[in-house]
Amino acid sequence: MTSPPGVAGPPMPNMLHEDVLSMIGNTPLVDVSNLSPNPNVRILAKMEMQNPFGSVKDRIAKNMIETAEADGRLQPGQTILEPSSGNTGIALAAIAGIKGNPIKIMMPDSVSIERRQMLAIFGAEIILTPGPEGSNGAVARAKALAAKHPEWYFPYQYANDANPRAHFEGTGPEIVRDAPEITHFVAGLGTSGTLMGTGTFLKQHDPTIQVIAVEPPLGERVEGLRNIGDGYIPPVFENWNGYELLDRKRVVRPRESIEWTRRLVNECGIFAGISAGAAMAGAAKLASQIDFGTIVFIVCDGGWKYLSTGAYTDDLDVAEANAESIIYF
Incomplete structure (x- = not known):
């Protein structure tokens, strides 16, 4: 049409x-x-x-990374940190791998095993958080870790x-x-x-x-x-x-x-x-x-x-x- x-x-x-x-x-x-x-x-x-x-999150992962590259918040080789229960993390890991940026994904330990496997395939370092805390717990812990490492790029999809x-x-x-x-x-x-x-x-x-x-x-x-x-x-x-x-x-x-x-x-x-x-x-x-x-x-x-x-x-x-x-x- x-x-x-x-x-x-x-x-x-x-x-x-x-x-x-x-x-x-x-x-x-x-x-x-x-x-x-x-x-x-x-x-x-x-x-x-x-x-x-594999998901709708491919769109935002690409836009968050390319926007950060364009305005200088993400430099070549700079580490990326993001809380994700799966889809955003997978897309970010794939794109970060293509561009040569190390990436750490914080996620609850109650996610499906396939999500962890995909992140590993794309080279992400997985940091597990307690499952009972859910996604909100992973977000809170990622924000705290990002505050300790201002040298990392923290896309923070929830506010980006x-x-x-x-x-x-x-x-x-x-x-x-x-x-x-x-x-x-x-x-x-x-x-x-x-x-x-x-x-x-x-x-x-x-x-x-x-x-x-x-x-x-x-x-x-x-x-x-x-x-x-x-x-x-x-x-x-x-x-x-x-x-x-x-x-x-x-x-x-x-x-x-x-x-x-x-x-x-x-x-x-x-x-x-x-x-x-x-x-x-x-x-x-x-x-x-x-x-x-x-x-x-x-x-x-x-x-x-x-x-x-x-x-x-x-x-x-x-x-x-x-x-x-x-x-x-």
């Missing part, structure tokens, strides 16, 4: 890339309207698993403007280019960068487009998501006026996330991570509550990094119980 008047949009992808970093972005949309409970509501999946390092900016300049324009009829955008609340950047672009393009956040119930864990009432509100969310930007929030429980992840696999052939199931659950709930429209939601990553968790093959009750002890994202 061509861009609507007044929206240039990103360039269409080329078949020949100058390097792997130029493959980041321009991910396809896939129609999964067969999962829509309303025949008058179309549902489209933005396939961020197609990025070269290059995080939402990557989506404002890339993800949002791509969606408008490929689905100009969009009426609703659904994504999970993690660092909030995807929602803030993409949502801001969409609202500027068409103020009638609604932006919906998917979050777990307070005190419960859903892969890749956070409830902003859990004691930590990402600075990105506040800096990009998150409370004003969001039209509504949808609560999705762990069991629902796993059920819809399995439906994506079984009925659409999309082998996605659990956060995609959560976003799809939110999109389905929304579709049942509106008369008509086109919903776009984010498939953050693929399911191959979560095989060891049993989320796809275990009895549903067992998989739900595992979600309380394993950090999938």
Whole structure:
């Protein structure tokens, strides 16, 4: 589809890339309207698993590193430190390896083994933090360590403007280019960068487009998501006026996330991570509550990094119980 008047949009992808970093972005949309409970509501999946390092976080990792290089905060050979439960760490490690920067990733010891393996493959030093502290604990410990080592570069995705900016300049324009009829955008609340950047672009393009956040119930864990009432509100969310930007929030429980992840696999052939199931659950709930429209939601990553968790093959009750002890994202 061509861009609507007044929206240039990103360039269409080329078949020949100058390097792997130029493959980041321009991910396809896939129609999964067969999962829509309303025949008058179309549902489209933005396939961020197609990025070269496997997730939507490829976008922000590239932008944070290249922005820091451009303004002099990151020098050749300088060590990078970042808290991550997986996807951002993997993308940062891959890009740091290409550019020759050592990198240390702080993560809870309750993440899936595949995440640790990927970080090791890309050469990251993994610093484990106590699993019961979750992602918030890893963030707090990383901030303390960064304060002791000002000579390291600390991207800090939760407060880095290059995080939402990557989506404002890339993800949002791509969606408008490929689905100009969009009426609703659904994504999970993690660092909030995807929602803030993409949502801001969409609202500027068409103020009638609604932006919906998917979050777990307070005190419960859903892969890749956070409830902003859990004691930590990402600075990105506040800096990009998150409370004003969001039209509504949808609560999705762990069991629902796993059920819809399995439906994506079984009925659409999309082998996605659990956060995609959560976003799809939110999109389905929304579709049942509106008369008509086109919903776009984010498939953050693929399911191959979560095989060891049993989320796809275990009895549903067992998989739900595992979600309380394993950090999938």
